[in-house]
Amino acid sequence: MNSSPTYESAVAAVRQPRPNVGAKPDYRELIRLGSLAASSHNTQPWKFAVSGGSIRIIPDFSRRCPVVDPKDAHLFKSLGCAAENIVHAAAAQGLRAEVDFDDEERAVVVRLIPDPTCGETALARAIPSRQCTKARYDGSALDREDLATLDRAGTGEGVRVILLTDDDHKRAVTEFVNRGNKDQLSDPAWRDELFSWIRSNDRESLETGDGLSGRTSGQPSVPTWLARLLLPVLVRPKSQMKTDAASIRSSAGVAVFVAKDDDAAAWVDAGRCYERFALQATALGVSNAFINQPIEVPAVRPEFERWLGLKDEHAQLMIRFGTGPQMPFSVRRPLDDVIVSTEPNS
Ligand SMILES: Cc1cc2nc3c(=O)[nH]c(=O)nc-3n(C[C@H](O)[C@H](O)[C@H](O)COP(=O)(O)O)c2cc1C
Known part of the structure; x- marks a missing residue:
């Protein structure tokens, strides 16, 4: 019998619900659900430490992307995404979560307090099936009630959507995205960094447990040697611009998460608001995918923020949303690789 995991079995194993039988x-289960959160390039730039009834989410700077994210803003937003998953997963275990940013350690601290009024919610149930759906959507609009629900979910302390x-x-957003595409895809350093996180076949995805699997965006699996030859030819500004224009046209709308501040604590809060929006969207059967180019490219961001009418706020993340197909899920690293310390019995 061949016991090596397949892509499907590896993805299913990490997303399998595990009932909490003990009091x-x-x-460990909260960390598993936290690590199912979105992260930039699926770098999973986090380590988790448990102590004194708290989970600390510590940045793993060995997983940074210095070209696309020189200030580590996306890295801290990714930590915020993981924290938000833990908040909802904790409620399902009867725990109220309080989230703080520890400036000294630059870590997110999730304090967990037993609270009999907490319980499972639709957002907690959505954690294993949330995904960034990198496909065309069906072009249909969302009704006003769903838009209002998403608006509330994406709003938080110092962050609005x-x-x-x-x-x-x-159409205007597409113009900004494509200016960003032109800039990024013409930059050899940006391309090298992106290619280093692309996993072209199942073996690469299973070996690393991270990165951008072609499967998640409907690309065929190709041997590593062939991918090295094909990627530089196929990933060009023109083709990406065409794909993004069609993807945005097929979406019901675009959501921009803006924050009052532009520092690590604000990035964590923006990540939390995005993840809450995404969990709520999943619960409503609504798909989403990032289109961050105008925020990532310094030459485009100020004009984009002016177009949005922002004065004392900063654009942090942008997504498109709508009704789309479910795509294959992305992989995660083994839990033992991301947990750095636990309390006895945890
Ligand atoms: C801060 C942040 C920035 C991201 N930026 C992009 C982006 O610019 N383009 C994109 O296609 N996906 C982007 N993603 C989505 C990741 O690629 C995705 O979360 C990761 O591959 C894991 O897949 P999953 O979210 O479906 O589990 C971003 C995610 C985060 C949290």
């Missing part, structure tokens, strides 16, 4: 908090649903706005 004690199951910190701007929803753009009319065609003129979507």
